Amino acid sequence: MPFVRATDGVRLHYNEFGRRSGPPVLMIQGLGTDKHAWTLQRLALASKYRTIALDNRGAGRSDKPYGDYSLEQMAQDAMTVLDHAGIETAHVMGASMGGAITEIIGVRHGQRTRSLTLACTACMHHEWRRELLAEWASSATRNGMGSMTAEAARWIIGPRSFRRLAPAIGWMGPFAFTRPPHAFAGQVAAILSIDDSLADELSEISVPTLVIVGNQDILTPRGDAEDIADRISTAELVVISGAAHGLMIEHATTFNRVLLEFLGRAEQTYQATSAEIHEAAANAS
Secondary structure, X not given: OOEXXXXXXXXXXXXXXXXXXXXXXXXXXXXXXXXXXXXHHXXXXXXXXXXXXXXXXXXXXXXXXXXXXXXXXXXXXXXXXXXXXXXOOEEEEEEOHHHHHHHHHHXXXXXXXXXXXXEOOOOOOOHHHHHHHHHHHHHHHHHOXXXXXXXHHHHHOOHHHHHHHHHHHHHHHHHHOOOOHHHHHHHHHHHHHOOOXXXXXXXXXXXXXXXEEEOOOOOOOHHHHHHHHHHOOOEEEEEEOOOOOXXXXXXXXXXXXXXXXXXXXXXXXXXXXXXXXXXXXXXXX
């Protein structure tokens, strides 16, 4: 169970799973979740890929410092994890807040990426979402994480699944968001502080990019995904029918099929491009 120190001294936790010699896939989760939310994807990828999943600062087994966090710093945290794992380039995938972190990686550290997968995420703020996230942070601070989780569940889980899972949400709350309120509030602050200018920088991304969203996602609706896909020339947009914000869990079979097909194509592109670069370098010498 590796740990590594971030550039500011925060201790980060990550682990690896899958085929050690396979193409690396770095997995970054969203607000209020840790690496375990990728379990169904890691199992699906294990036979072909080397997956590296980290706990963002404030979640899981990573440190949970007081104060506001920064998505830029969290993107750097992910690069620190890659360095510690001895990985030069990887397919990078992120969900929700992790998707925003992945966008930053694509812009700031594009040379480290083989492809990007942006799931249930956005590149710009909406005022209603700012107010909602701020209220979640306030609720967590006032009433505890269990209460906040019950409030947030309707935004995360699709309506059909919510009706089925409603009796369990109360006792699942404390386990669904395994972090203290101050750490959750720190991540919310990181999301709210990101500048919308990031959206204008997405055109710099040149690696294959999968933008995937559920058509019942009310937290990061389809329009957010379409905006991202329009800004990245190499992007392809996939909309999963009946899926909400937690699509990688609720609709794991469909999500994993789309992901595997995309990663297969993206890895072929990466290998072909690498071969061309090596051939050009050999000819130049």
